[in-house]
Amino acid sequence: MTPGKKRLNYSYYPGCxxxxxxxxxxxxxxxxxxxxxxxxxxxxxxxxxxxxxxHNVDELLSLSLCAKNLSLAEQVEGxxxxxxxxxxxRLKTTQHHLKEDEEKRKQVETAIAGPAALDKPVKxxxxxxxxxxxxxxxxxxxxxxxxxLKVASYYGCLLTRPPEVPELDDCEDPSIMExxxxxxxxxxxxxxxxxxxxxxxxxxxxxxxxxxxxxxILESARLAGADCIMVACPLCHGNLDIRQKEIKDAYGxxxxxxxxxxFGSELQQGAPKDQRDLPVFYITQLAALxxxxxxxxxxxxxxxxxxxxxLREKQLL
Amino acid sequence: MSRIGVFVCHCGENISRxxxxxxxxxxxxxxxxxxxxxxxxxxxxxxxxxxxxKAVAEHKLDGVVxxxxxxxxxxxxxxxxxxxAGLNPYLCDMANIREHCSWVHEDKKLATAKASDIVKLMVExxxxxxxxxxxxxxxxxxxxxxxxxxAGIQAALDIADAxxxxxxxxxxxxxxxxxxxxxETFPTLDCSQCIMTPKMVDVANHxxxxxxxxxxxxxxxxxxxxxxxxxxxKARSVDESKCTGCGICMTKCPKKKIPNEFxxxxxxxxxxxxxxxxxxPNTPVIDRENCTMFQSxxxxxxxxxxxxxxxxxxxxxxxxxxxxxxxVVATGFKLYSIDRKPEGSPIQGYGEFGYGAxxxxxDGMTFERLASxxxxxxxxxxxxxDGKEPKQVVFIQCVGSRAREKGIxxxxxxxxxxxxxxxxxYHHKVHDGQAYVFFMDARTPGKGYDEFWRRAVEEEExxxxxxxxxxxxxxxxxxxxxxxxxxxxxxxxxxxxxxxxATAVQAQDGADLLAQKxxxxxxxxxxYSEAHAKxxxxxxxxxxxxxxxxxxxxxxxxxxxxxxxxxxxxxxTLFSKDQLERDPVVAKVNEKYCVGCLACxxxxxxxxxxxxxxxxxxxxxxxxxxxxNPGVCGGxxxxxxxxxxxxxxxxxxxxxxxxxxxxxx
Ligand SMILES: Cc1cc2nc3c(=O)[nH]c(=O)nc-3n(C[C@H](O)[C@H](O)[C@H](O)COP(=O)(O)OP(=O)(O)OC[C@H]3O[C@@H](n4cnc5c(N)ncnc54)[C@H](O)[C@@H]3O)c2cc1C
Ligand code: SF4
Ligand code: SF4
Numbered sequence: 001m002t003p004g005k006k007r008l009n010y011s012y013y014p015g016c017x018x019x020x021x022x023x024x025x026x027x028x029x030x031x032x033x034x035x036x037x038x039x040x041x042x043x044x045x046x047x048x049x050x051x052x053x054x055h056n057v058d059e060l061l062s063l064s065l066c067a068k069n070l071s072l073a074e075q076v077e078g079x080x081x082x083x084x085x086x087x088x089x090r091l092k093t094t095q096h097h098l099k100e101d102e103e104k105r106k107q108v109e110t111a112i113a114g115p116a117a118l119d120k121p122v123k124x125x126x127x128x129x130x131x132x133x134x135x136x137x138x139x140x141x142x143x144x145x146x147x148x149l150k151v152a153s154y155y156g157c158l159l160t161r162p163p164e165v166p167e168l169d170d171c172e173d174p175s176i177m178e179x180x181x182x183x184x185x186x187x188x189x190x191x192x193x194x195x196x197x198x199x200x201x202x203x204x205x206x207x208x209x210x211x212x213x214x215x216x217i218l219e220s221a222r223l224a225g226a227d228c229i230m231v232a233c234p235l236c237h238g239n240l241d242i243r244q245k246e247i248k249d250a251y252g253x254x255x256x257x258x259x260x261x262x263f264g265s266e267l268q269q270g271a272p273k274d275q276r277d278l279p280v281f282y283i284t285q286l287a288a289l290x291x292x293x294x295x296x297x298x299x300x301x302x303x304x305x306x307x308x309x310x311l312r313e314k315q316l317l
Numbered sequence: 318m319s320r321i322g323v324f325v326c327h328c329g330e331n332i333s334r335x336x337x338x339x340x341x342x343x344x345x346x347x348x349x350x351x352x353x354x355x356x357x358x359x360x361x362x363x364x365x366x367x368x369x370x371k372a373v374a375e376h377k378l379d380g381v382v383x384x385x386x387x388x389x390x391x392x393x394x395x396x397x398x399x400x401x402a403g404l405n406p407y408l409c410d411m412a413n414i415r416e417h418c419s420w421v422h423e424d425k426k427l428a429t430a431k432a433s434d435i436v437k438l439m440v441e442x443x444x445x446x447x448x449x450x451x452x453x454x455x456x457x458x459x460x461x462x463x464x465x466x467x468a469g470i471q472a473a474l475d476i477a478d479a480x481x482x483x484x485x486x487x488x489x490x491x492x493x494x495x496x497x498x499x500x501e502t503f504p505t506l507d508c509s510q511c512i513m514t515p516k517m518v519d520v521a522n523h524x525x526x527x528x529x530x531x532x533x534x535x536x537x538x539x540x541x542x543x544x545x546x547x548x549x550x551k552a553r554s555v556d557e558s559k560c561t562g563c564g565i566c567m568t569k570c571p572k573k574k575i576p577n578e579f580x581x582x583x584x585x586x587x588x589x590x591x592x593x594x595x596x597x598p599n600t601p602v603i604d605r606e607n608c609t610m611f612q613s614x615x616x617x618x619x620x621x622x623x624x625x626x627x628x629x630x631x632x633x634x635x636x637x638x639x640x641x642x643x644x645v646v647a648t649g650f651k652l653y654s655i656d657r658k659p660e661g662s663p664i665q666g667y668g669e670f671g672y673g674a675x676x677x678x679x680d681g682m683t684f685e686r687l688a689s690x691x692x693x694x695x696x697x698x699x700x701x702x703d704g705k706e707p708k709q710v711v712f713i714q715c716v717g718s719r720a721r722e723k724g725i726x727x728x729x730x731x732x733x734x735x736x737x738x739x740x741x742x743y744h745h746k747v748h749d750g751q752a753y754v755f756f757m758d759a760r761t762p763g764k765g766y767d768e769f770w771r772r773a774v775e776e777e778e779x780x781x782x783x784x785x786x787x788x789x790x791x792x793x794x795x796x797x798x799x800x801x802x803x804x805x806x807x808x809x810x811x812x813x814x815x816x817x818x819a820t821a822v823q824a825q826d827g828a829d830l831l832a833q834k835x836x837x838x839x840x841x842x843x844x845y846s847e848a849h850a851k852x853x854x855x856x857x858x859x860x861x862x863x864x865x866x867x868x869x870x871x872x873x874x875x876x877x878x879x880x881x882x883x884x885x886x887x888x889x890t891l892f893s894k895d896q897l898e899r900d901p902v903v904a905k906v907n908e909k910y911c912v913g914c915l916a917c918x919x920x921x922x923x924x925x926x927x928x929x930x931x932x933x934x935x936x937x938x939x940x941x942x943x944x945x946n947p948g949v950c951g952g953x954x955x956x957x958x959x960x961x962x963x964x965x966x967x968x969x970x971x972x973x974x975x976x977x978x979x980x981x982x
Contacts, residue, residue, distance in 0.1 A: 163665070163722065172668025173657070192790035192797070195669070223792075 008132060009039035010123070011076035013069060015087035015234075016048050022084070022234030024299025028284035029083050029125060031298060035291040036133060036141060040081060043073045049090045052201050060107060066094035067108045067116035079121040081128055083284065085233035089158040089166065091122045096165050124159065125284060126176050126232055127168055138183045143292030145185025149314050151286070152189050152226035152278075153177035154217065156236045157197050177230060180283065184290040191224035193217045198239040207243075214239045215251045222274040227310055229280045241280040242304050248275060279307035289316060319444045320352035322378040323436060324369055326360035326385035328415055335419040337429040341384065344433045348440050352376050361391050366398040373402035380404070380443040384412040384436045405448035407901065407969060412439040434982060441977040449968055451898040454948050456542040457642035458892045461486065463534060463831070466494020467874060468866025468881045469647035470516050475885030476645075477525035481892055484639050485520065486548060487530045491596035492517055494649050495867075498579060498682060500689035500696075502874060503738045504769040510595065510691065517597040531602055535636060537834050538924065540949060541861030542642045542897045550635040554603035555589070559627035562599035566619035566628060567591070575607050577693075581683040583701060584693035589619045589628070593691065603628075643861050643888040644835065646845060647881065648828060650867040652682055653717040653725070653821035664724040667716065670789045670818065676702040677796055678789055678816045681735055688742045698746050700815045703794070707750065707814030710743055711798045712736045713786050714756040717821035725821050725842065730871040732819035733760045737770045739817060740779035752779045753811055755786050755800050763873070782809060789816060822871035837862055844870045855884045863887050902969045903950040904957060910964035911942040917956035917965055918943060925949035926956065 010033075018026035033040040046069050048054075055062035070091060073080045082088040095118050098105040108116050129138060155174055163171035172195060178188035198217055199210030217240065221229055231237045252273055285298050295317050300307055311317045323345035327333035338356040346354035353376040359365050360383055372378060381404060383395045388411040399409035414432040422428040458481050462473045465487030473485045485492070496502075497517075499509035520526055529548060536547040555566075570587035577586040579593050586592075588608040589601045609616040610630055620628040655667035655678075666672050677700045679687075690696040700707045714736055718729040733756070740752040759781070761767040773779045786800040795812040802809045824843035825831075832839045837857040838846040845868050848856040855863050863884035866877040891897075904917075908931065918926040929944035943965065945956070956965045957972070966972060 170657070170668055171665075173672055192788075192792065196788070196799075 007037060007039060008128075009078040010041070010081035010128065011073050011078045012040045012042045012081050013046055013049075013073060013087060013091070014042065015082070015084040016051075017084055017086075017234035021238055022282075024302055025083055025234055025237070025282045025284060027297070027299045028282055028288050028293075031293045032284045032288040032291060035288060035293050036138075038128075038133060039078065041076050041078070043069070043076050043080070046072055049087045051086050051090065055090070060104075060111065062090070063094050063097060063104065063108050064111040066091050067098065068112040070094070070117040070120050070122075071112065071114055074117040074120055079123050081123055081125060083125045083232070083282075085124075085156060085158045086235060088122065088124045092165050092167075095120075095122065124166070124168055124232070126159070126180065129283075129287065130176050130180055135179055135183045138180065138287075142184060142290045144290055144316065146181075146286060146290050146316060147185050147314070149186040149286075149316065150189050150225055150227045151181050151186050151230050151281075152191050152221035152224060152228070153181060153194060153230045154198075154221075154236060154240070155194050156231070156233050157195075157200065159232060160195075177232070177283065180287065181230065184287055186286065186290075189221075189224040189226045191220055191226065193220040198236050200235055200239070203235070203239055203243070207246075210239050210243060211247050211250050214243055215247045218244065218247060218278055219251075219274075221278055222276055226278065227314070228307065229278055230283055230286060231280060232283045237280055237282065237303075240278075244278070244280075244305050277305050279303070279305050279310050281307065319350040319380055320376065320378050321348075321350055321380040321382060321440055321443055322369070322372050322376060323348075323351055323354040323440065324360055324365075324372075324381070324383045324385075325354070325356040325414075325432075325436070326365070326383065327356065327358045328386060328419075329359065332385070332415050332419040332432075335422055335425055335428045336414060336432045337425060338432075340429055341414070341432045341436060345382075345384075345436050345440070348437060350444050351440060352378060360385050361394055366394070369395065369398050370402040373399065373404055378404070379408065380446065381409040382412055382436060382439045382443055383409070384414045384432065384439070386415040387411070387413050387417075407449040408443055408446050410439050410443050410446075412436045437981050438978045441981040442974045445971070445974045445977050446969065449901040452901050452903065452947050453896045453898055454540075454542050456892065456894060456897050457544075457640050458482070459484065459639075459641045460643045460645060460888050460892075461544070461546055461639060461641040462645045462647060464494070464647035464649055464866070464868065465489075465492030465520070465528075465530070466647060466649045466866060466877075467496040467513065467516075468649065468868075468877045469494070469645070470520055471878050471881035472645045472647060472863075472865050472885045472888075473526055474516065474519055474523065475882050476888050477523045479885075479889050479892075481525065481889070483523075483526045484546075484548075484641060485526055485528050486532050486534065487528070488533050489592065490531050490553070490590075490600075490602045491592050491598070492520060492528070492530060493593075493595075493597070495682070496874060497593065497595075498581075498685055498689075500685045500692070500742060501738065503734045504763065504765040506738070506741070508690075510689075514595045514597075517595070521597045528598065530598060534831060534834055537644075537836070540923075540951070541899075542891070543948065544641050544644060544861065546639045546641060546644070548637050548639060550637065552605075552632040552634050553600070554605065554608075554628065554630055554632050555601050556627045556629050556632070557598065557600050559625045560600045560623075561625055561627075563624065564591075564599075564601070565622050565624070566601060569618050569622045571616065571618060572607055572609060575604065580686045580693045581680070583683060583686060595691075603630075643863065643891050645863045645865055645881075645884045645888065646831070646835065646837070646857075646868055647865040647884075648825050648831065648868040650822045650871065651825050652680055653823050655680075655716065655818065655820060664717070664823075665722070667723070669787060670716070671791075675789060675791050675796060675816075676700075677707075677814065678818065680818050680820045681732065681739065684739050684817045685735075688739070688746070696746070698743055698750075698815075705814070706747055708747070709811065709813045710750060710752050710815045710817060711786075711796075711811055711813040712739060712752060712754040712817045712819065713798075714754065714819045715785075716818040717823075718819075719757065720821075725823070727842065727871070728760060729819075729822040730760070731822065731873045733758075734763070734766060734769065734873065736817075736819050737761075737773035737779070740773045741777045744777040744779070752777075753798075753813075754779055754781045755784055755798075756781060757783070757785070763875070784809070822867065825868065828868065835859065835862055844868065855880055855887055861891065899948075900952065901947075902952040902967055903947045904945045904952070904954070904965050904967050906943050906945055907964040907966070908942045910962050912962050912964075913941040913943065914961065915941075915943055916959050916961060917945075920955045920959045921945075921950075922953065922955065923949050923951040925951070 050062040050065040199213040342356040396406035400406040535549040572588040576582040577584040605611040686692040784801040828843040865881040865884040
């Protein structure tokens with residue numbers, strides 16, 4: 001902290017995944033904010049944002065869930081920090097939607113028996129780090145630069161889309177993750193699949209789709225020479241990390257192709273496959289590591305694709 | 318007591334659907350001073366006009382109000398009818414109960430009441446109206462054509478052939494526009510240069526055409542029949558009167574590696590250059606930004622080698638004023654760029670296509686240059702990155718067009734056709750190559766157009782895939798095209814050697830600024846607006862200014878040429894008279910009351926107010942008053958609202974008339 005400057009303080013909406021399958025994201029977010037001396041106070045009594053299922057089934061329900069959470073967040077001082085890409089998207093979408101649709105807003109406010117907090121600023125961890133804490137300060141705070149670590153930063157679908165909602169970065173060609181990685185001393189690779197879908201929720205209903213899409217992401221990251229992938233979404237993390245072995249079993253054979261390729265292009269045909277394990281990190285895990293947080297406190301033990309061999313190789317453990 | 322007639326029109330059902338026209342007519346009959354009132358289905362029709370004429374005679378009417386559509390639509394029609402019946406035409410007015418009432422309201426009762434009020438207002442205005450006579454102004458029979466693409470060339474030639482003088486102004490060093498860049502043209506595949514260059518030469522040789530290239534419009538003053546246009550002649554650094562066009566300067570200029578704009582940046586040119594060998598005029602310009610002489614004061618080679626001594630580094634921008642009676646605007650279009658959107662622009666770029674950073678992703682115009690015999694590759698299809706012949710080419714239609722999320726919702730009209738053309742040209746030149754086209758629909762309305770498209774698909778083996786492309790990325794030497802085929806319902810991936818984007822047709826840079834100088838209107842995309850979409854497609858709402866070509870909206874060559882000839886015909890109609898009649902709705906100063914503060918002069922947007930000295934018989938100055946030049950006055954009434962001593966009034970909108978209107982409510 002620069003002396004004399006006010007300490008940054010945020011309210012915090014972790015969302016369900018961060019209390020369950022994405023625990024590491026929560027743990028590392030808290031550890032990182034502590035290391036940066038940025039305040040983070042969890043919203044009391046928050047509940048599920050409804051995620052994808054709610055807005056597929058009942059729009060009013062989905063909007064009301066988010067609106068209620070936003071009004072709970074109003075009770076805690078500071079802009080609302082969100083780590084999960086889906087929660088972020090739902091909360092922002094709700095604000096956007098209700099600002100534009102007076103009638104919906106009234107319905108929602110009746111449902112939650114109170115005002116929808118449409119002006120509570122909702123911020124993703126990425127923008128807090130890059131813009132509010134600031135890249136240069138972030139760089140100054142680094143204790144253990146992530147030297148030599150080649151990272152494929154993966155944005156997925158929701159962080160920047162649709163263009164009018166998240167206002168996080170350029171919708172199709174963002175750079176916020178790469179900017180942060182550079183500040184941390186890592187080396188972001190240039191690659192093709194930063195914005196492609198991993199299959200998301202189909203992981204439960206149609207895992208075949210997820211295997212195919214996530215495979216394309218992993219393959220292009222390897223092709224670009226990445227050592228690992230960095231994400232900012234627990235669902236992307238799950239698909240790329242937990243299913244990695246399954247994907248190799250399904251697509252590891254040398255003559256497989258990425259897509260239903262009806263026009264005879266020669267993608268990947270016959271070439272021996274690069275089968276390297278690609279550890280999948282949350283942005284906060286890598287940032288906290290660079291800030292000198294002991295690796296034991298970052299949840300590395302609870303992921304499937306073990307990152308420790310890589311970190312050891314790069315002398316980051 | 319006045320004897321006013323009120324005629325309420327149904328406009329088919331356009332008015333009568335929401336306004337009870339009979340009730341409006343019967344209420345009008347009750348207004349003091351109204352001698353006759355009726356309603357009729359179509360007042361503008363022949364029987365409708367006859368009804369009006371008959372009533373004027375039968376009921377000895379001394380004024381008429383037609384309650385119908387906007388005066389912009391039919392004021393002329395009814396004033397003519399009134400005049401035929403022996404009334405002064407300016408004692409016939411319209412009450413707009415369509416645009417201002419029936420079209421914008423739903424509640425019939427309220428709309429009817431409002432329509433009655435509008436009628437009441439107009440009756441009061443006509444009651445206090447005076448007989449007026451039209452003003453006549455002389456017509457300068459000389460036309461200005463702005464833009465030297467095919468539209469401007471065609472319009473200029475037509476007007477000049479009719480025996481009138483034409484001033485043609487082009488902002489680039491040569492005329493020709495986009496058509497000069499094209500290789501072969503749909504739907505007949507004739508060579509663009511071959512049909513274009515003779516017309517360019519005709520322009521240069523025509524005794525009635527004065528050509529100013531490398532020039533722009535600086536200022537426009539005046540009005541129909543009498544425009545004064547200031548031109549800016551940008552410094553060419555070459556004296557046009559001395560240059561013989563030998564071109565030796567270009568062969569000797571040491572700066573040889575400047576990307577040539579005419580070849581979409583793919584060919585090279587020198588610092589002193591003509592954009593292409595067939596340029597008209599064949600006089601080079603020095604691109605000062607790239608010339609060593611201008612940048613560091615060293616070189617001067619071109620001046621040394623130029624025999625007639627035409628190179629002039631000291632030349633400065635020059636201005637000239639041209640008096641013309643009519644203007645044809647033919648400034649054409651520009652192509653949408655997929656680059657990252659400039660700050661503040663409403664148009665989104667295509668990040669998913671790499672924002673223009675992938676070298677072998679090109680636009681349609683670049684493909685035209687590659688396919689053109691005079692292009693940078695001599696007509697061979699070779700890709701920009703490594704000069705190899707591409708064997709798999711993917712064409713993507715509607716890039717930026719019909720894409721509301723990118724800021725453009727219209728269809729660019731020409732790209733379906735030129736993409737089909739591109740697949741044919743490619744097939745003719747690369748026999749073992751394969752063309753794929755991603756498209757939403759094939760839009761081919763036009764004579765011989767669908768046949769042309771079918772030929773691309775059925776005979777020239779282009780594979781058309783109905784669907785959109787979500788992403789392009791470089792993978793080794795290839796560009797991976799990720800898209801969908803919505804007919805088969807699968808995702809498609811093609812590894813292409815070259816990708817050609819049919820990017821949207823957009824208004825020219827600065828189109829809005831030019832429109833503001835001319836005082837013409839433009840739409841939200843900066844395309845110029847015609848006076849009526851169906852019935853006045855080449856006229857601007859501003860009298861004396863006409864439109865031709867793609868500056869009005871995306872257009873192919875046949876449509877452009879038709880419109881250019883139509884605009885020329887309008888100019889000739891205007892020039893067929895020696896005097897023009899103008900509406901006498903102009904401001905007049907009451908010199909007795911005017912205190913000479915000249916507040917009106919400051920606010921007049923037309924610059925119509927002058928100072929006038931009033932002297933006694935001995936020639937002593939009595940006072941200075943304002944004088945409104947009726948030829949210049951636009952009739953806006955700003956002076957009337959401003960004048961502190963109430964001594965300037967518009968004929969037809971006097972204070973007395975306006976107060977009577979207000980009091981009637
Ligand atoms: C890739 C491509 C392929 C095409 N192929 C075909 C085809 O095969 N067949 C077909 O029928 N049509 C084709 N078209 C359409 C064709 O190009 C247009 O119909 C035609 O060029 C329109 O002519 P224009 O004179 O209106 O505009 P332009 O050709 O754009 O000319 C406008 C001129 O005005 C000048 N200008 C602009 N602003 C100013 C200013 N402020 N002051 C002075 N001068 C100014 C410009 O420099 C230019 O010279 C194609 C279009 C594209 C993009
Ligand atoms: S003076 Fe400029 S234009 Fe002339 S030869 Fe030298 S570099 Fe070329
Ligand atoms: S002409 Fe065809 S390609 Fe061009 S915008 Fe219209 S539909 Fe799309």
